[in-house]
Amino acid sequence: MTSGELEAIEIDLLLEAVFRRYGYDFRSYARASVVRRLRLLLEQSGIASVGELIPKLLHEPAFFQELLFAFSITVSGMFRDPEFFRSLRENVVPLLKTYPFIRVWVAGCACGEEAYSLAILLKEEGLAAHSTIYATDINDQALAVAKEGIYPLRQVREYTENYQKSGPHDSFSRYYHASHDHIVMNRELKKSITFANHNLVSDHVFAEMHLILCRNVMIYFDRELKDRVLRLLDSSLIRGGFLCLGTKESLRFSCGDGRHDEIDSKNRIYRKRVLEAGEGRTR
Amino acid sequence: MKKYRAVVAGCSAGGMQAVATLLAQLGTSFRLPLIIVQHLHREQGEYLFRFYSSSTHLKVQEASEREKILPGNVYVAPPDYHLLIEHDETFSLSVEEKVNFCRPSIDVLFESAADVYGPALAGVVLTGANSDGALGLKRIKDCGGLTLVQRPETAQFPEMPRSALLCVHADQVLTIEEIGRFLMTLKPEAAY
Ligand SMILES: C[S@@+](CC[C@H](N)C(=O)[O-])C[C@H]1O[C@@H](n2cnc3c(N)ncnc32)[C@H](O)[C@@H]1O
Numbered sequence: 001m002t003s004g005e006l007e008a009i010e011i012d013l014l015l016e017a018v019f020r021r022y023g024y025d026f027r028s029y030a031r032a033s034v035v036r037r038l039r040l041l042l043e044q045s046g047i048a049s050v051g052e053l054i055p056k057l058l059h060e061p062a063f064f065q066e067l068l069f070a071f072s073i074t075v076s077g078m079f080r081d082p083e084f085f086r087s088l089r090e091n092v093v094p095l096l097k098t099y100p101f102i103r104v105w106v107a108g109c110a111c112g113e114e115a116y117s118l119a120i121l122l123k124e125e126g127l128a129a130h131s132t133i134y135a136t137d138i139n140d141q142a143l144a145v146a147k148e149g150i151y152p153l154r155q156v157r158e159y160t161e162n163y164q165k166s167g168p169h170d171s172f173s174r175y176y177h178a179s180h181d182h183i184v185m186n187r188e189l190k191k192s193i194t195f196a197n198h199n200l201v202s203d204h205v206f207a208e209m210h211l212i213l214c215r216n217v218m219i220y221f222d223r224e225l226k227d228r229v230l231r232l233l234d235s236s237l238i239r240g241g242f243l244c245l246g247t248k249e250s251l252r253f254s255c256g257d258g259r260h261d262e263i264d265s266k267n268r269i270y271r272k273r274v275l276e277a278g279e280g281r282t283r
Numbered sequence: 284m285k286k287y288r289a290v291v292a293g294c295s296a297g298g299m300q301a302v303a304t305l306l307a308q309l310g311t312s313f314r315l316p317l318i319i320v321q322h323l324h325r326e327q328g329e330y331l332f333r334f335y336s337s338s339t340h341l342k343v344q345e346a347s348e349r350e351k352i353l354p355g356n357v358y359v360a361p362p363d364y365h366l367l368i369e370h371d372e373t374f375s376l377s378v379e380e381k382v383n384f385c386r387p388s389i390d391v392l393f394e395s396a397a398d399v400y401g402p403a404l405a406g407v408v409l410t411g412a413n414s415d416g417a418l419g420l421k422r423i424k425d426c427g428g429l430t431l432v433q434r435p436e437t438a439q440f441p442e443m444p445r446s447a448l449l450c451v452h453a454d455q456v457l458t459i460e461e462i463g464r465f466l467m468t469l470k471p472e473a474a475y
Pocket of ligand 1: 073075077080108109110111136137199214215217378
């Protein structure tokens with residue numbers, strides 16, 4: 001048996017142990033990335049093999065937190081993919097304005113960058129008073145950062161450039177104040193977002209959303225899990241609601257299924273049909 | 284004779300010309316997938332495919348997630364995502380931290396490709412002004428794969444091939460044209 005095959009067995013056992021001990025199910029995550037994260041964790045903790053991680057994980061909840069952190073890749077940014085945010089303004093906001101009140105869900109919000117970007121966008125579009133933003137993740141450490149709304153100052157240049165490309169009505173510096181080496185997002189923005197722990201693999205649907213962003217989260221899931229999570233997102237949307245994925249994500253459940261229209265294929269914005277195919281006729 | 288299932292290649296500064304030269308050597312009888320990580324600016328993407336397609340008859344495309352990797356195709360990693368390979372020979376993408384200040388990183392691709400293809404993999408390091416790819420090439424070698432490095436004196440930016448050579452005792456150190464011709468001689472596995 002090759003060392004790679006051995007490692008594969010060890011990883012299966014580890015994921016099983018994590019699931020049964022802590023209830024977090026990473027068994028259906030894309031393997032290549034899991035392998036990479038585990039190897040990095042081994043390097044950092046000076047442990048020789050994946051197998052040796054297992055007893056440590058079973059007996060030390062604090063170590064499990066490290067694993068959880070290593071597995072959930074929280075890399076994000078404000079107005080990442082500015083073109084996507086521009087498209088939201090142009091193609092989605094006008095329709096959102098037709099509702100008296102809208103509910104928005106950012107699923108897999110990492111440290112909150114995307115949720116704040118959206119809060120800024122909704123404010124500029126005059127929707128702030130008529131909307132609630134829910135932002136969820138499985139990573140409590142990331143959620144804590146998100147609630148604080150504190151980001152490193154060195155990121156601001158990139159955030160500002162992105163913001164400027166997103167078709168803004170104002171200037172990014174209006175939304176935070178800087179101190180020392182970090183920025184703090186305005187209190188008003190913070191108040192507009194509810195951050196909470198939610199696991200897309202094992203938790204329930206969120207009801208009646210008008211807009212859902214789930215970007216660069218399902219790229220870490222295998223096909224089956226991705227399909228399952230897509231169904232969960234879909235049942236959380238109202239008819240006519242919008243679903244947005246990462247710019248390199250393929251929508252396998254498909255637009256050809258008669259349930260969704262493509263609003264902007266390049267920026268991966270989809271709309272759940274108001275009527276399903278054939279439904280109009282039966283009524 | 285040893286059989287192959289895939290070729291992975293990495294380049295950075297000077298990469299456009301280098302890849303075009305490499306592709307020009309590959310005829311339509313090339314029956315392996317060629318998977319490339321090239322450090323690019325986001326905007327360079329679209330122009331790149333047109334440019335590459337003009338140097339080869341092989342199909343050149345951006346690698347997309349969950350796509351099945353097929354022989355005779357040339358895949359380029361999308362900008363700003365790491366490109367990995369799954370055991371069912373499909374691509375997956377990741378936005379995790381930069382590696383060697385790069386995303387996509389050559390090391391990330393090479394390491395995951397070595398896991399999947401083992402000895403049936405060939406890895407190529409071309410021109411570049413950093414040391415990405417060196418550790419990945421070492422992993423390919425450790426898994427029994429074939430390692431090729433552009434002769435540093437002939438590279439527009441020699442640092443990347445040089446770093447790779449410091450890390451790995453490469454099987455072949457050649458000019459780009461020679462690498463291309465060499466790749467043409469690799470025997471694909473029967474299943475292809
Ligand atoms: C790469 S970040 C994406 C951040 C942001 N959406 C973006 O595109 O910039 C992926 C996030 O998904 C979260 N995540 C992973 N598995 C999850 C799950 N089962 N349920 C909810 N969130 C999850 C991770 O903790 C991480 O914060």
